[in-house]
Amino acid sequence: MAPKKRFQPDPIHPLDPAPDFEGGKGKGVRLKDMSPYNDWVLARLVDKAEVFNPEALLSSDGRPVVVITSHGPGVAWMPALALVSRYYIENGLGNLVGGMYPHPAVFWVPGLKSYYEEVLGTPTAVNTVDGVVESLKSGDIHLTGTAPEGANCLFSFDEYVAPFRSRGMIAAAIKADAHVCLLAHLGAEAWTISINLPFGWKLPNTNGLRGINITLPPYKKLPHYLVNCRTFTPSMTGEEMARMTKRKARLYLNVEVERMRTEMNIMTDELKAAMAARKNPRTLRVV
DSSP, X not given: OOOOOOOOOOXXXXXXXXXXXXXXXXXXXXXXXXXXXXXXXXHHTEEEEEEESGGGGOOTTSOOEEEXXXXXXXXXXXXXXXXXXXXXXXXXXXXXXXXXXXXXXXXXXXXXXXXXXXXXXXXXXXXXXXXXXXXXXXXSOSEEEEOTTGGGGGEEESSSSOOOSOOHHHHHHHHTTOEEEEEEEESGGGGEEEEEOGGGOOXXXXXXXXXXXXXXXXXXXXXXXXXXXXXXXXXXXXXXXXXXXXXXXXXXXXXXXXXXXXXXXXXXXXXXXXXXXXXXXXXXXXX
């Protein structure tokens, strides 16, 4: 089998930031500067990791990239962030400026805000939807994303990808006409204890809530961690959304949210089949 062709960025890539980019708290971080985080997570916390369809993370037309990722229970997202960052670096795009947006409650923990800003590039200097849109359009930030399940990661639902609590980044991606990549991951459930209601019961009027998730360190090394990437095309452009009334834009955004969550649950089902194939080679791989 011929080796897979490696992505080669243009010498003057449309997303290359100006050489005078100044990092610092709240301004994002060059992806190559995340290498220590990537190396530590993937060496200490993951034995084998695979990324399916990583090309979906790349914007071929110069648009900024917004990654909408499943949160998973607890800190299940940590290896996914490291794998995405490493993929960009290995494909010659380590100079791009990125930053992820965590749930605001994360910053209530002493020391975490500084860590997120300096190590993970959280652009906390921008904290509104319009501010994110401007950062993406101006090229101040080239890659960003969030896990819109937010605090729902603390609860167990009948679907792996929980209902979204945050929609701001999705709105910002549409308004900025960004390249949107959905990302689902599987394998870090070993870090979490799920305490569910008996007999498969669910709490009424809760979108399928059936229990809680408890994630506590120390985190043992994961035997397999799988990531699934897929390009998502919104049903409207930023210009079309701008012409809508607030009510109509909100209703359309609700549709996009449900489309994304449905697709991410399907992507997770594909990963479950792939995970089963890793444990039992006779199982058909479907990803």
